[in-house]
Amino acid sequence: MASVQRAATYVEKGGVGKTTSAAHIAVAAHNMGHKVLLVDLAGTQNDLATHFGISIVDEETTTDGGVSIDAPISAVFGDDWEFLRDNIDDLLDRMTFATDEGPDLIPADPGLGGADNNLANVPLEERYQKLDGFVEDLVANQYDLVVFDLPGKEDNIALNGLFAARNVVAPLKPGAFERDQLQKLDATLEEISSDLDVDLDIALVIPTIISSQETLSESFVEYVTEEYPEIVGEPVTKTADIGNNQNNGRTLFAVPDDELYATGKRAREAYSTNTEQLLSQLTDR
Ligand SMILES: Nc1ncnc2c1ncn2[C@@H]1O[C@H](COP(=O)(O)OP(=O)(O)OP(=O)(O)O)[C@@H](O)[C@H]1O
Ligand SMILES: [Mg+2]
Numbered sequence: 001m002a003s004v005q006r007a008a009t010y011v012e013k014g015g016v017g018k019t020t021s022a023a024h025i026a027v028a029a030h031n032m033g034h035k036v037l038l039v040d041l042a043g044t045q046n047d048l049a050t051h052f053g054i055s056i057v058d059e060e061t062t063t064d065g066g067v068s069i070d071a072p073i074s075a076v077f078g079d080d081w082e083f084l085r086d087n088i089d090d091l092l093d094r095m096t097f098a099t100d101e102g103p104d105l106i107p108a109d110p111g112l113g114g115a116d117n118n119l120a121n122v123p124l125e126e127r128y129q130k131l132d133g134f135v136e137d138l139v140a141n142q143y144d145l146v147v148f149d150l151p152g153k154e155d156n157i158a159l160n161g162l163f164a165a166r167n168v169v170a171p172l173k174p175g176a177f178e179r180d181q182l183q184k185l186d187a188t189l190e191e192i193s194s195d196l197d198v199d200l201d202i203a204l205v206i207p208t209i210i211s212s213q214e215t216l217s218e219s220f221v222e223y224v225t226e227e228y229p230e231i232v233g234e235p236v237t238k239t240a241d242i243g244n245n246q247n248n249g250r251t252l253f254a255v256p257d258d259e260l261y262a263t264g265k266r267a268r269e270a271y272s273t274n275t276e277q278l279l280s281q282l283t284d285r
Contacts, residue, residue, distance in 0.1 A: 004143050006135065006147075006167060006282075007165055007169050008147070009168075009171060011181060012184065013178075015152075017171035018149060021236075021274075022147050023038070024252065024271035027103060027254075028272050029279060031102065031272075032279070034144040037096065039147070047107065048107060048149055049097070049108070051251070053248070071091060074111030077130050077156075078111075085138070101251060116156045119160070127156065129163060132163050134164075135164050145282075148165050166199065167203035167278075173207070174221075179223060204277060205224055207236065211237070233274040233277055236267050236271065237270065253271075
């Protein structure tokens, strides 16, 4: 039977490294020999398309070499979805873009906001299962791993992502409220699990943007390690290399060693280790 491993980067908080982690985990898993699909359901400024140097434009004809979205991911949440799925043979192909670094990508599209609103009118027993159906119908027999980048808020799109993924990767950066954030995430997942009758779990907690020079960083890593000994990952070092290379449309994995700071190499290494840990965690479940 075809099966695909699933994970979603999710914390109800902005700017903690969800998108960065989704991109780096996807590329690391590809480099380990897996066929990987990345799905952007967040669509914020640091979106996954930009992260891989893919410029999405509205129009078919452009001067700057951008590409336009033919079949948007938001269609999965719409009334016509079953019709599209049953009548367009190469639908998944038309939804995905190949990245330079290996994983395929389904970019965010402007329709996601409207899709979130429309889902509120869908009967409860179907509302949160749309994305899961898409994975079962089209993705499961094509890929080994699907990674969803989710919005940093609990909207209907995020709930679809959590339901489809089952496994949460929670990146957290040091800060006054981050401890509460983790407990809140636990509580949220428990609540959703019982509401939706699924078993949602945190598969990996990644302390991100960690600097050995900052005492807050050190105590934060200690706290996470004590609270979540089984699922804490390797802390990802704070490095200018991440943002700089995102702006150039690549992850740390696409950068030659001699163009990286020591911090960049450490961060890259941490994402490799974390991806191995995540994959073994997913296989065990
Ligand atoms: N290890 C790191 N070192 C330094 N900067 C980092 C690191 N990881 C991520 N960043 C930067 O932190 C910012 C937030 O990261 P990212 O966009 O991945 O977070 P997010 O949780 O997806 O945010 P949003 O909620 O806005 O979608 C970005 O500018 C990114 O370049
Ligand atoms: Mg993001």
